[in-house]
Amino acid sequence: MAKQHQKYEGVPVAEAAAVVFPVHTAVSDATTAFEDSSLPTATPVSNKHHNAEQEDGITVTWEKGELQPSEFRDKLFAVVFGLHLLALTSTAIVLTPAWLKEITDTASGSEEDEASDSSVNESSASPAFLATVFAIAIVAAPALSLFAMFVMQKNAKVLIKASLWASVTLCGFLAIICLVTVPPAGIVYGIITAFLFCYARRVEHKIPYAACNLRCGISVLTSNLGLVLIAFGVMIGLIGYTCLWAIAFGASMSKDEMWEDVQQVDEYSSDGKTLSAFGGTVAALFGLSFYWTHQALKNVVRVSVAGVTGTWWFSPSEAASFCSVAVRDSFFRSTTYSFGSICFGSLIVAVLHMIRSMLRSSANGNGNGGNVLRCIAVCILSYIEALVEYFNKWAFIYVGLYGYDYISAGKRVMSLFKTRGWDAIIADNLVNRLLGITSLTIGLLTGLCTLFVAFCFEENSAGMLGAGFLIGLVIGLVISGITFGLLSSAVDSIIVCYAEAPSEFNESHPVEAQDMHETWTSAWPSHNLNTLVVIGLGGGMGVV
Template sequence: MGEADKYRQQGDSQQNQPQYQHQGQSQNHGDYQNQAQYNQGYNNNIPAYNGNHQQQQPMNGYQDHPYGPPPPYSFNPPKREDDEKYSFNDAFKLEKPKYNDWWAGLLFLAAFGGYVAISGLSIHGYSKGFAGHGIYDDLNSFSLNSNTIILFAFCLVIAFVFSYIYVWLARLFPKQFIWITGIINLAWALGTAIYYLIKGYWSAGIVFIIFAAFLIFAFFTWISRIPFSALMLKTSIDVSKKYGHVYLVSLIGGFCATALAAWFSVTLVAIYVSYEPSPDNPRCSVSGNNCSHSKVIGFVVYVTFAMFWISEWLKNTIHTIIAGVYGSWYFSPHNFPKRATRGAAKRALTYSFGSICFGSLIVAFIQALKQLCSVVRSQAASEGGVAGWITYAIFCLLTCVISIIEWAVQFVNRYAFCHIALYGKAYIASAKDTWRMIKDRGIDALVNDCLVGPVLSFGAIFIGYACALFAYLYLLETDPPYNRDGGFTAVIMAYAFLIGFQIGHVFTTPIGSGIDTIFVAAGWDPQVMIRDHPELYQEMIRVYPKVQQAIH
């Protein structure tokens, strides 16, 4: 007798077990003529387990929860004669497929079109103006130039290589990965802070000291939660090695993120060259027509916002695709759907395209505000004086408030997109249902005690700071004419950090997506965890006993 059969016999009453049917086959819910019948049959047969799996009692009915039971097709499908044709769409069938939140998809395409237009005009203007080809041979001394493009190109290489290495560290050493991340980030923060302070760059030095202090405090308080987090990370890595094309999606996403960052870097420089007012700028007439500071600021703000939105859409699309793969593993471990990655990708790029754009828009708007605060804060610190430091303190506080809002929205998005991947609902409906499920089930306790998400964020931050440090050293060494007074240092470092952080985030998204999906799936149907993944469930109980209460 297999392990799954033993747990099925311990967890289910043979007398009360309903006989599910699906298209004439067994083990699904076709016998129920309506949803009320299904609710009653399902609710009466879900046991609550104690540590020894000896007692059982009925759980509260799903009818008490506004999100209802999981759809009938979300259970492990039976073995059939046509298993070779069994696909992701068969496992997670949409009864009435439709394009959800289509307005957000159209708005995203319009924003992308605007980004293309501004980029095209700016790059064309750049090619007609001071289009230097090296680090020192650009005659442009009034704005960003080819020197800056080369700087960003190096940042792209650093971000791509570091992100790739970071993902492979997670793959090779999942149990030690959390400690590795903590040690690397702490050493990096302290070393960088000391360097900035020695060089007299006080604002950056103070930021890194605060970051190092926060890391020390965080990992001291996280020690008790590391075993549970390491287990979930190891589970995610093990599944990624056996099912779907998780690392291929990560690699493709990383290439796309790098290409997007390269495009953005050239566009940013081209905007300054084409529209920065200066007597030395051949793109401007003597009277300054066609060039203005307001035009530069407007274009930079727009392309920055568009870049946030596009990169968030890319990250969330990857997350949704990977959620489909892990959802297939959770609900169908013995009959994994064929071409699950392709099926999940097709749904994410069609029916769920608008929903992903909608959720990404909210985060992009918040991130653009935070980036603006970061630039203003850095500029204020570089100016110095009482007024400068007061402004710095105000925008530090504002950045913290915006970061908290961003965290809350990202928290909901992570699990809402898992729901969208499996059940195909619109964004608002998925967010509401998932949030109610998380609170009612107690999944928020698992989420809060799992460190993988914060650890991956620290990894992306590390990559961003590495790019920012390189940008600072590059400007210090090359001393471009446009930055003789240091006026562009803060802006360039901020965008270098942004490039590294976004590429790192895209690369590591698939790792966290697997764990997020396991949590959501366990909330929707904990019985599948107990019945079809008994080894994982037992190990979770061993390292984190509260899991019994959390998923019940």
């Protein structure tokens, strides 16, 4: 069991005493045999630490996570990821000069268009206007995000409840409007509203538990604001990668061998050029690179947040400053030892995304009846991709907490959801709904700030007013989205930590632990997270 000031390098494993509790008599022969054994109560029989819940007379047990040694995992995927970035960079270096020359030659032949563009240049935004709008947005969005977190920490329960019922009200309002304008759509929205209403009534008593998780997540983030720097650093890296990708993609697709001539064969096609088989393969690989890199870098941040949350949970003294030891160590682990696991999980989502995009492009590309099957396939893949992404976000929590490889982390997630799946999903859903609404609100407020600035500069230009508002809206959404993305990851990590180590939380954060225990007991009175059982199941995991 971790001490408050002990250096944290992952969730600790404690030797647990075997405490046997009666279970349902018809559960299994293995349980009966265990109860009839001669082992006395509270005799240490395992060096593994287990958590358990009891519900309806059935004891559900899973083995606690175990800190993994510091070594590289899923190395192959990290190597492949590095090689693919090297190939992308080499492509851009080799092909860009010829491509730029071609673009320059093409541009020099259309100088007559400059006269028509001069009027646009005269009415374009001045540098002072753009600089002021960007400066206001960059200051306002972080300030509003921090203020929003302060308000959420003080009023988490009220705000989560308000966001829940606001979604029901908004959907009902849309149903009424659509019933008047588009009746079929109104019926659909009416059905959705009914389901949302039933859901809201069903989970309303679980809001205090979700609010407690949100408050803990805010404490993690505000105590380790260096995570925000990591997130923005990753965003800058993504922007740089996107520019490199665009150059390499444009230079590659400018080659003649990527295209082939086609003639009109039906009313849906026309003479011209289309991608050759080789060009289609290259385009697909570029698409895979784009999706994979964006997923991987995003998940680096998530794994880093999970590691910091684990430190805050067990050794809060090491996670209590802007760039704390926890922030530095967690980011180092996520970009070294765990990077292969991150690349592995991200690649699965990227492949699904690429296949879905190819099917969608194929469906849009011709007008025959086969589009129906393609649309069905695209729909199915969309749901599969969403499920895999949702599974990944929990798997990466285990990667950040323990340093597991991707497959082992996935097994831990399956074990968690066998025992507490709906609990985690409901808390996650309630919190993320509030964060989404808050992010949109911050985007709109930032847009209003920049709109005021635009009015002061260019009150007679409707175009400049619109541009000012749009710039503020986008910057507000991006900055608040990054901040609340970190908060969402912290909340998910809190959910996992409480499932794995509720008693340790009481040692490091007694006030928060008491609040968590009370809200948990109120939401799920039949569950007991503090019960410890040891039942022989071969692998030590499963449902008895």
